Structures are given as C-alpha cells and as structure tokens.
Amino acid sequence: MRIARFTTGEDPQYGVITGELDAHGQLEDDAVIVALAGDPLYVGIKLLEEEHRVADVRLLAPVLPRSKVVGIGRNYAAHAAELGNDVPDEPLMFLKPNTSVVGPGDPIFYPQQTSNLHYEGELAVVIGRICRDVPPEQATDVIHGYTIGNDVTARDLQKQDSTWTRGKGFDSFCPLGPWIETDLDPDDFAKGRRVQTFLNGEVVQDASTADLIFDIPTLVAAVSSVMTLLPGDVILTGTPEGVGPMQVGDEVEVAVEGLGSLANPVAKR
Numbered sequence: 264m265r266i267a268r269f270t271t272g273e274d275p276q277y278g279v280i281t282g283e284l285d286a287h288g289q290l291e292d293d294a295v296i297v298a299l300a301g302d303p304l305y306v307g308i309k310l311l312e313e314e315h316r317v318a319d320v321r322l323l324a325p326v327l328p329r330s331k332v333v334g335i336g337r338n339y340a341a342h343a344a345e346l347g348n349d350v351p352d353e354p355l356m357f358l359k360p361n362t363s364v365v366g367p368g369d370p371i372f373y374p375q376q377t378s379n380l381h382y383e384g385e386l387a388v389v390i391g392r393i394c395r396d397v398p399p400e401q402a403t404d405v406i407h408g409y410t411i412g413n414d415v416t417a418r419d420l421q422k423q424d425s426t427w428t429r430g431k432g433f434d435s436f437c438p439l440g441p442w443i444e445t446d447l448d449p450d451d452f453a454k455g456r457r458v459q460t461f462l463n464g465e466v467v468q469d470a471s472t473a474d475l476i477f478d479i480p481t482l483v484a485a486v487s488s489v490m491t492l493l494p495g496d497v498i499l500t501g502t503p504e505g506v507g508p509m510q511v512g513d514e515v516e517v518a519v520e521g522l523g524s525l526a527n528p529v530a531k532r
C-alpha cells in the first residue's frame with residue numbers, strides 16, 4: 264500500500280494511492296488517491312468515499328516525524344572511501360531536526376552559511392510504533408514502511424564543526440516522499456533495490472541497497488538500543504558513493520526502485 268499526505272488547497276489529509284509505477288518510477292497518469300480518516304499511524308487505515316486524481320493534488324511529506332530523523336553515516340563502503348573515511352565498526356548515528364523535513368517538490372534552501380551544499384540520496388525507514396531495544400529479528404514489527412530521503416548536507420560545515428548538527432540540520436535539509444510503501448520488507452532491500460540520484464537529469468549516484476554495510480534490522484536494533492523510537496520517526500539508511508554539490512536553480516531527484524522518485528529544486532534562502 265502507498266500512503267501519502269496531500270492537500271487540495273485545504274488542510275492536509277492522508278490517502279492511499281492506487282495505480283502502477285512506470286519504468287522511471289513515475290505514477291501512471293490516471294493514478295488515484297483515496298482519502299483516509301485521520302493519520303493512519305494512529306488510527307489505522309480508514310478509507311473515506313473521497314477520491315482525487317493524484318495529478319490534481321499536491322503531495323506533501325508523507326510523514327511528519329514527531330520527534331526525530333536519525334541519520335546513519337558511512338553505511339556504504341564506496342561512499343566512506345570517497346570522503347576519505349573508514350567504514351565504522353558499528354552504525355554511526357546523528358540527528359536531523361524534524362523541522363528539516365520538507366515534501367516532494369518543495370525547495371531545498373541554500374543557506375548563506377555554506378558554500379558546499381551536497382545531495383545524499385537515501386532509502387528511508389519509517390517507524391510505526393513506540394519501541395526500544397528491538398532485536399533485529401523483530402525489526403519488521405516496528406516498521407511502518409519505506410520512503411525516499413535526501414540527507415542534504417552542508418559539507419563544509421559538517422567538516423568544520425565537531426558535531427554534524429549544523430551541517431545536517433538546516434530547514435529543508437530533509438526532503439521525504441513521495442509516499443510511504445508499506446508492502447516491502449527488509450529482505451527486499453537486502454536482495455538489492457536500486458538507489459539513484461539525478462542532478463538536473465544526469466545520474467550522479469547509482470547503487471544498490473544490497474551494499475548497505477549495516478542492514479535495516481541491524482539499524483533499527485542499534486538506534487533503538489540508544490533512544491526510544493516513536494511512530495513517525497525516520498531512519499535514513501545512509502548514502503552511496505557519488506555525493507556532490509548542488510547550486511541554486513538545480514533540480515535534484517532521488518529514485519529508489521519500487522518506491523518512486525523524490526524531486527526538489529534548490530532555491531536561494
């Protein structure tokens with residue numbers, strides 16, 4: 264099931280999207296969104312009579328993390344190497360504030376404080392229930408679904424500061440979307456799903472989730488051994504090799520096989 268958040272110009276609502284994805288991860292033109300009563304994370308799936316063509320609504324970030332987005336650093340060997348880093352012995356965690364989250368099509372604002380703004384295309388895991396100390400074999404039970412994330416990073420500030428808070432934390436530094444796919448599981452990603460990033464239409468990252476150093480169950484276990492996870496919290500699983508700069512006026516698009524694609528323009532703040 265694909266769960267999205269959307270607006271027709273009125274208050275945001277949740278809905279379920281039907282319709283197939285084409286070879287480029289785009290929804291077919293006549294795809295429909297059926298509205299839901301309330302937030303499915305809290306009230307389950309309650310379909311309403313109301314439906315719209317997806318083309319006629321604006322999709323929003325499919326989840327608003329109540330507490331946190333947990334980033335995982337250096338979780339693909341080739342990416343760790345490209346920035347001159349070793350692969351960590353255990354998952355390297357950092358936080359992005361929930362105020363960094365934006366949706367499909369929303370601008371990524373280029374802050375004045377940086378001169379090296381990078382995209383990082385990533386698979387994102389959305390947590391479905393409150394949990395702590397989750398064993399890896401039970402990770403599936405606490406996962407609501409999967410979406411696409413862009414872990415936007417001010418690379419110069421990340422290197423200059425001794426924590427990553429500023430380099431990772433500006434408003435608009437966490438595009439998420441376009442929807443949450445609930446029908447996949449960690450094995451689908453362990454077997455390999457393609458993750459690609461396009462900058463102005465050109466491929467700049469192209470990798471497989473099979474190459475994650477720490478797989479999804481390991482990440483859920485590791486993060487939940489440190490902090491309680493709440494419904495709607497997001498874990499960004501790390502970016503593959505090929506990170507690079509964006510400029511004002513660029514468009515960046517992240518595609519994950521089976522999840523669609525998430526595109527955002529870069530704008531002056």
Ligand code: MG
Pocket residue numbers: 334335336383385414499501502
């Ligand atoms: Mg990242």
